[in-house]
Amino acid sequence: MSFGPNPWQQTSWDARAAGNFIGGGAGSGLLVFSAVSGAQGSLRAVLIALALGLVALGLLCVLAELGRPWRSMNVIFNPRTSWMSREAALAPLLLGSGALALFGVAAAVPLAAFLALGFLYCQARIVQAAKGIPAWRDLLTVPLLIVTGLTEGAGLFWLIAPSWGQRTLALWLAFGVLLVLRFVLGVLWFRRLARSLQPRPLQAVNRAGHALNAGSLLPLVIVLGVLATPLTPGWSAALQALAGAVAVLGGAAFKFMLITRAGFNQGFALPHLPVRGVRR
Amino acid sequence: MTRWAMVADLRRCVGCQTCTASCRHANATPPGVQWRRVIDMEFGEYPDVQRAFVPVGCQHCTDPPCLTVCPTTATKQRADGIVTIDYDLCIGCAYCAVACPYQARYKAPRATFAYGKATAPETARHDEASIAVATKCTFCVDRIDSGLAQGLVPGVDPEATPACVNACISQALAFGDADDPASNVSRLLASHQHFRMHEELGTGPGFHYLWDVADDDAGVEKVS
Numbered sequence: 001m002s003f004g005p006n007p008w009q010q011t012s013w014d015a016r017a018a019g020n021f022i023g024g025g026a027g028s029g030l031l032v033f034s035a036v037s038g039a040q041g042s043l044r045a046v047l048i049a050l051a052l053g054l055v056a057l058g059l060l061c062v063l064a065e066l067g068r069p070w071r072s073m074n075v076i077f078n079p080r081t082s083w084m085s086r087e088a089a090l091a092p093l094l095l096g097s098g099a100l101a102l103f104g105v106a107a108a109v110p111l112a113a114f115l116a117l118g119f120l121y122c123q124a125r126i127v128q129a130a131k132g133i134p135a136w137r138d139l140l141t142v143p144l145l146i147v148t149g150l151t152e153g154a155g156l157f158w159l160i161a162p163s164w165g166q167r168t169l170a171l172w173l174a175f176g177v178l179l180v181l182r183f184v185l186g187v188l189w190f191r192r193l194a195r196s197l198q199p200r201p202l203q204a205v206n207r208a209g210h211a212l213n214a215g216s217l218l219p220l221v222i223v224l225g226v227l228a229t230p231l232t233p234g235w236s237a238a239l240q241a242l243a244g245a246v247a248v249l250g251g252a253a254f255k256f257m258l259i260t261r262a263g264f265n266q267g268f269a270l271p272h273l274p275v276r277g278v279r280r
Numbered sequence: 281m282t283r284w285a286m287v288a289d290l291r292r293c294v295g296c297q298t299c300t301a302s303c304r305h306a307n308a309t310p311p312g313v314q315w316r317r318v319i320d321m322e323f324g325e326y327p328d329v330q331r332a333f334v335p336v337g338c339q340h341c342t343d344p345p346c347l348t349v350c351p352t353t354a355t356k357q358r359a360d361g362i363v364t365i366d367y368d369l370c371i372g373c374a375y376c377a378v379a380c381p382y383q384a385r386y387k388a389p390r391a392t393f394a395y396g397k398a399t400a401p402e403t404a405r406h407d408e409a410s411i412a413v414a415t416k417c418t419f420c421v422d423r424i425d426s427g428l429a430q431g432l433v434p435g436v437d438p439e440a441t442p443a444c445v446n447a448c449i450s451q452a453l454a455f456g457d458a459d460d461p462a463s464n465v466s467r468l469l470a471s472h473q474h475f476r477m478h479e480e481l482g483t484g485p486g487f488h489y490l491w492d493v494a495d496d497d498a499g500v501e502k503v504s
Contacts, residue, residue, distance in 0.1 A: 012387065067411075082350060131481060132345070132379050268477065272475055274290035
């Protein structure tokens, strides 16, 4: 038995912290998907520029959250145990290799994608290491956030690439697989939390889950629809861009809500009540 | 080895918040920042209702989650178990605040004072280094160190004991070396049933809550 007041939403991290996970996740995912797609020329430049911009924007968001931003270099002092230090140490390497890729160094593309995967992994581990928040510290949070980032990256790719005439079937199928994976992981994650969370936190997690589900299932319907229906190239491109946009928005909304709405602590719990007088 | 620990007797605490006030006085924390809080909990439904007053704060864990997540190494752990924060290293990312399962960490974004404008004592004791960084209970580490240097015993001699323990009107709070079997906290733990908050997380809190006498002492309360 456990007694205690109800958990409440953490207030230490707000939209600025969420911005880091949104920008960093989507940007990293886009770098990975761009490398996998083998995009060339101006399309590659646009995709990489957008990806780096998102990662940088996320880092700026977190800089805005710092109480002492002028000491921000101290963030790399503890790579031995802190995933935030590891993320910060990877960031300049990621941005540097991405910049090389942007300026046409082909060998830098896979390197940037590899570092982006590492960056994404660090971000997921940052959230999961927050032991004070039950919804974050669940083991499935890590794969869920990684797949969410990759799906957002794929979504951004499909938002942009069709305008360049880039519509490879394999990449469309990969987008579909990521959407399915994100949906399944989201459902499993929620089921695990449903067993342990109290009603209010669970309700908040459920709302975040709605955003994730909508952002996964709606684009999935479009993916299947485009595959199954003979459409004109114009309609296909429009639907692919729409699916990409919904997948990105769903992932961003999920992360925003996870950090700022579903970040309930576990309150204070007493396994025993004080015995005053006779035992009850 | 020494392992400083605190004991709160939930049967004795009356929720007067004197510990909270003394902590704020001793550490000059700004409004809203309470390193030692007392949570007022109510359980059950009328007519079977119970109430408990639970002192909380930094638990100075053996394996503190705040320590491992801190990206700057500002959070440190001394050999005697006390978890400290180096204000000059901290960047105020608040990662430790979300990692702490005990909601023990605060970040005051700007200097605030009880009556808006700083009073003379507030001005004298204001520490700009503690603004916009993580802060928390230190077990009054300066009092402990100063007391030890004078040959005093923390938990026994008031000059070497955390302010909250000194101030407690009902002796609900006790402080001492948990590794010393003869210390007051060791004797209290031996003679009572006790628990630690959120023990399942494996943090190893250094804050123990007494809730009843030991089974073999039931009905014969020991006065320590």
